Amino acid sequence: MKLTNKNKMQIFILLLPGLLTFAIFTIYPIIKLFVMSFFEWDFGSIFNQKFIGLENYADVLSDKYFRMAFVNTLLYTVVTVPGQMVIGLGIALLLNKVIKFKVGYRVLYYLPVITSWVVASLIFRYVFNTEGLLNYFLMNILHLTSENVRWLDTRAGGLCVAMLLGIWKGIGWNMVVFLAALQTVPSELYEAAAIDGAGAVKKFFHITLPSIKGTILFALVMLTIGGFNVFTSIKMITGGGPAHQTDMILTWMYYKAFSTGEFGYAAALSFITTLVLAVLAVIQFRLMSNKDN
Amino acid sequence: MKKSFTQIILHVFLLSGLVIVVLPMLYMLSTSLKPNGALYEYPPKFLPALDEVTIENYVYILGQGKFYINFLNSVFVAVASVLLTAVIATALAYVIARFKFPGKNILFGFIVLTMIVPGMTLIIPQYELAVKLKAINSLPGLIPFYVAWTISYSTFMIKGFIENIPRELDEAIYIDGGSVFDVFRHVIIPLAKPGIASVSIFNFLTAWEEFAWANTVISDNVKRTLPIAISGFFGQHQFTQWGYVFALSVFSLVPILIVFICCQKFFVEGLTSGSVKG
Numbered sequence: 001m002k003l004t005n006k007n008k009m010q011i012f013i014l015l016l017p018g019l020l021t022f023a024i025f026t027i028y029p030i031i032k033l034f035v036m037s038f039f040e041w042d043f044g045s046i047f048n049q050k051f052i053g054l055e056n057y058a059d060v061l062s063d064k065y066f067r068m069a070f071v072n073t074l075l076y077t078v079v080t081v082p083g084q085m086v087i088g089l090g091i092a093l094l095l096n097k098v099i100k101f102k103v104g105y106r107v108l109y110y111l112p113v114i115t116s117w118v119v120a121s122l123i124f125r126y127v128f129n130t131e132g133l134l135n136y137f138l139m140n141i142l143h144l145t146s147e148n149v150r151w152l153d154t155r156a157g158g159l160c161v162a163m164l165l166g167i168w169k170g171i172g173w174n175m176v177v178f179l180a181a182l183q184t185v186p187s188e189l190y191e192a193a194a195i196d197g198a199g200a201v202k203k204f205f206h207i208t209l210p211s212i213k214g215t216i217l218f219a220l221v222m223l224t225i226g227g228f229n230v231f232t233s234i235k236m237i238t239g240g241g242p243a244h245q246t247d248m249i250l251t252w253m254y255y256k257a258f259s260t261g262e263f264g265y266a267a268a269l270s271f272i273t274t275l276v277l278a279v280l281a282v283i284q285f286r287l288m289s290n291k292d293n
Numbered sequence: 294m295k296k297s298f299t300q301i302i303l304h305v306f307l308l309s310g311l312v313i314v315v316l317p318m319l320y321m322l323s324t325s326l327k328p329n330g331a332l333y334e335y336p337p338k339f340l341p342a343l344d345e346v347t348i349e350n351y352v353y354i355l356g357q358g359k360f361y362i363n364f365l366n367s368v369f370v371a372v373a374s375v376l377l378t379a380v381i382a383t384a385l386a387y388v389i390a391r392f393k394f395p396g397k398n399i400l401f402g403f404i405v406l407t408m409i410v411p412g413m414t415l416i417i418p419q420y421e422l423a424v425k426l427k428a429i430n431s432l433p434g435l436i437p438f439y440v441a442w443t444i445s446y447s448t449f450m451i452k453g454f455i456e457n458i459p460r461e462l463d464e465a466i467y468i469d470g471g472s473v474f475d476v477f478r479h480v481i482i483p484l485a486k487p488g489i490a491s492v493s494i495f496n497f498l499t500a501w502e503e504f505a506w507a508n509t510v511i512s513d514n515v516k517r518t519l520p521i522a523i524s525g526f527f528g529q530h531q532f533t534q535w536g537y538v539f540a541l542s543v544f545s546l547v548p549i550l551i552v553f554i555c556c557q558k559f560f561v562e563g564l565t566s567g568s569v570k571g
Contacts, residue, residue: 003392003473010473011388018385018444019400025441026407029418036418091310098303105307107557109314114549116502118520119542122527123317126324126535133320133337140336171314229411232504236524250413257417258509270414281409 036267056268077227088174121236158246350540382447454488
């Protein structure tokens with residue numbers, strides 16, 4: 001079909017708001033971020049910037065706090081992503097077999113997903129408080145420990161709480177996504193396997209898992225991005241403490257930018273993170289499209 | 294017989310999982326119903342004693358004028374961002390799905406890329422931009438940034454829905470002498486509505502709970518959105534008034550619950566349409 005000039009004009013008008021939004025609020029900031037990362041750019045002295053080349057990048061990469069934050073984020077992602085996927089898939093498998101109350105279960109399991117990060121973090125902070133409910137339960141009822149566990153002011157404890165929160169909040173999403181995938185697996189496959197005498201475990205590994213491979217990869221990509229995005233829970237639960245030991249990449253970046261005012265350093269950090277994630281995502285997307293073919 | 298036994302086992306497993314998942318939410322609710330003095334009770338109790346149950350925390354929150362302001366601020370920002378994103382993203386998705394134009398692949402690649410990169414990484418230059426645009430400490434100033442964060446994902450999803458609309462419907466309009474706008478109004482918008490709705494629910498959630506950006510740029514009490522108000526309650530005094538924090542939290546959850554329960558169908562559709570393809 002040949003487009004008339006009037007229609008070309010209309011297409012342009014439809015594109016314009018989106019293009020403008022991208023140009024002003026995304027592309028300009030990306031370029032600005034890139035430029036900032038080569039400058040000594042201190043918050044408060046916006047008119048006094050000095051070009052320092054790659055110094056910010058060198059600072060970030062040699063900074064032990066950044067390394068700690070990077071390790072924490074990696075740890076968080078490596079634990080929470082498989083954690084919520086396995087539990088979510090497990091619940092989806094059960095739910096797929098259940099006949100009654102399917103919708104009820106789905107709604108209730110989904111509640112943590114729609115609870116905001118601020119509220120969820122505060123609940124966890126309250127539960128894991130040193131004199132809180134969980135410690136009382138562990139110490140005085142189960143007698144697992146002889147003194148209160150310091151969940152909130154140690155590195156191991158803080159990371160542990162953040163990871164538990166991450167898993168708790170993600171189960172529902174995984175459940176819904178995997179349940180939808182399970183419903184697309186043709187039942188003939190299971191019937192054929194049953195005739196061949198395959199047991200439940202064999203069916204799961206030879207039919208279910210290969211059939212939902214695409215969904216597993218999709219979830220993997222989305223959740224990895226989500227893992228690197230961890231921010232609010234750390235901010236509300238530990239504040240990065242003690243002594244930045246529970247800081248994640250983004251909370252450390254935020255601290256450097258808005259507490260110490262080192263915009264240049266934080267910009268370099270952002271850029272490194274963006275690059276790492278983009279490379280990771282491209283690899284995962286490649287994997288995904290290869291599997292599809 | 295065997296079948297019903299299996300069903301019972303399934304329910305036992307599902308219910309025990311559910312208890313763990315729902316327990317923290319129930320604890321929030323029960324704490325919000327305890328008298329404020331009892332919050333540092335030791336030993337801590339999961340449920341308040343029956344004669345202790347009180348709504349004083351809720352009464353306190355409702356008695357504060359700023360609660361209504363914070364609540365309306367959140368409604369205003371979330372609704373405006375959702376509507377703007379819906380319009381802009383649908384138009385963008387329509388053009389990408391139906392027409393060829395120079396730079397189309399670059400635009401689409403850019404959209405996918407911005408879906409991957411965490412929005413937070415741009416917070417520094419966006420802050421600098423907000424300063425320039427005088428959008429610091431301004432409630433409407435939040436909106437364009439929320440739109441910018443949700444637009445990529447929305448365009449990507451709505452494009453998928455539009456591609457499922459048969460092109461013959463477009464052709465029929467063109468044959469009758471209709472224009473690109475006519476197709477948009479009479480074919481695309483009506484038929485992509487379920488897709489737009491499901492994307493909008495997610496965008497509403499995103500804007501409603503957004504914390505990092507609003508917390509960074511908003512400083513006035515009366516301009517705060519609910520998440521900022523909640524976090525402000527926490528740590529405002531030396532001892533956090535947990536009863537108030539959780540009563541306010543429960544209030545903040547109500548609109549989300551209503552949207553979620555009313556739009557269950559769209560919710561699931563929106564979640565799964567990206568993940569399960571043929």
